[in-house]
Amino acid sequence: NRQIKLASRPTGEPKPENFDMATSDIPAPKDDEMLLRTVYLSLDPYMRGRMSDAKSYADPLEVGDVMMSATVAQVVESNIDNFAAGDLVVSNSGWQDYSVSNGEGVVKLDKDMANPSYGLGVLGMPGFTGYMGLTDIGKPQKGETLVVAAATGPVGATVGQVGNQYGLRTVGIAGGADKCEFAVRELGFDVCIDHKADDFAEQLKNACPDGIDIYYENVGGKVFDAVMPLLNAHARIPVCGLVSQYNATDLPEGKDRLGMLMGLILRQRLTVKGFIIFEEYGDHFPEFLETMGKWVESGAVKTKEHITDGLNNAPDAFVKMLNGENFGKTVIKVADV
Numbered sequence: 653n654r655q656i657k658l659a660s661r662p663t664g665e666p667k668p669e670n671f672d673m674a675t676s677d678i679p680a681p682k683d684d685e686m687l688l689r690t691v692y693l694s695l696d697p698y699m700r701g702r703m704s705d706a707k708s709y710a711d712p713l714e715v716g717d718v719m720m721s722a723t724v725a726q727v728v729e730s731n732i733d734n735f736a737a738g739d740l741v742v743s744n745s746g747w748q749d750y751s752v753s754n755g756e757g758v759v760k761l762d763k764d765m766a767n768p769s770y771g772l773g774v775l776g777m778p779g780f781t782g783y784m785g786l787t788d789i790g791k792p793q794k795g796e797t798l799v800v801a802a803a804t805g806p807v808g809a810t811v812g813q814v815g816n817q818y819g820l821r822t823v824g825i826a827g828g829a830d831k832c833e834f835a836v837r838e839l840g841f842d843v844c845i846d847h848k849a850d851d852f853a854e855q856l857k858n859a860c861p862d863g864i865d866i867y868y869e870n871v872g873g874k875v876f877d878a879v880m881p882l883l884n885a886h887a888r889i890p891v892c893g894l895v896s897q898y899n900a901t902d903l904p905e906g907k908d909r910l911g912m913l914m915g916l917i918l919r920q921r922l923t924v925k926g927f928i929i930f931e932e933y934g935d936h937f938p939e940f941l942e943t944m945g946k947w948v949e950s951g952a953v954k955t956k957e958h959i960t961d962g963l964n965n966a967p968d969a970f971v972k973m974l975n976g977e978n979f980g981k982t983v984i985k986v987a988d989v
């Protein structure tokens with residue numbers, strides 16, 4: 653049983669020495685447990701926070717723990733009534749080949765599902781996040797302008813496409829021409845802007861002639877700096893993530909802009925609301941699955957995955973994802989179904 657563990661806490665960008673590849677015996681399930689074999693594992697930005705011991709909404713990993721992650725797994729052997737050998741499930745098995753589970757938080761997938769890995773992306777936690785953040789906090793109204801960065805990632809791509817369903821003008825932001833082209837052609841964004849362009853702020857302004865009504869915050873940093881002056885009165889900002897800061901070791905360069913931001917919140921009467929998906933919205937997961945399942949099936953919502961083969965490539969793929977070197981939902985294929 654191969655396992656990737658947290659070897660030490662990273663400073664800045666995680667390095668190979670922060671991870672430790674170990675092996676252990678395949679665990680044996682007890683009376684009320686099952687043995688799971690990992691097929692796909694999900695790499696998500698939040699895992700960077702769990703590697704650090706800074707205060708957060710969830711406890712950090714301890715040094716020596718197996719790296720955490722949602723997984724698609726196959727039941728090898730089950731002593732739990734509702735699960736049988738051969739079932740495919742979404743579990744939280746972490747970065748390892750085998751794990752035991754008591755079934756808590758484990759969701760069964762349809763055995764005939766064409767793409768089980770979607771259960772980690774568009775039909776899983778990231779898709780759910782984009783859907784709930786936009787609809788519940790963003791409160792979309794037809795004709796309004798929505799801006800979202802990391803537009804080709806699983807959260808941003810969902811936000812943009814759900815925005816299209818609500819009749820919004822959708823403005824994506826992504827890193828590089830290929831991603832921007834894909835966002836418009838495949839995902840249906842009205843326009844997508846490359847945040848690496850020298851005149852990024854100018855381009856964003858031109859793309860939002862009527863200002864911004866919903867800014868779905870995924871990244872922070874210079875994207876938010878460019879968004880601030882364009883926010884309309886009563887704009888909504890679901891604060892979902894700040895991925896540009898996750899590897900940061902210092903405050904951003906330049907003058908303190910907090911006073912300016914507070915003034916803007918007051919004058920423009922902004923709604924700025926953070927949320928942690930399952931804590932806020934866990935009960936809504938079935939309703940999300942039903943709606944999103946239909947949209948994915950009909951092609952109204954499309955998805956792109958960035959799949960890397962091999963458990964041992966997880967650390968490298970994780971660092972690349974945080975830097976934007978992924979193109980679509982980052983998944984590691986650990987084994988065949």
Ligand code: NDP
Pocket residue numbers: 696697698777778781801802803804805806807808825826827828831847870871873875891892893894895896927928929930973974975976977978980981982
């Ligand atoms: P992605 O797969 O989209 O990966 C992160 C992307 O962020 C990169 O691909 C890159 O895209 C972009 N990025 C990285 N650095 C910068 C930067 N300096 N400036 C602008 N963009 C940058 O991630 P997810 O879709 O999985 O997650 C998106 C956000 O949602 C994250 O902040 C994550 O933490 C958050 N999240 C929050 C949850 C919650 O419950 N609140 C739940 C799930 C996710 P590009 O190359 O296009 O710039």
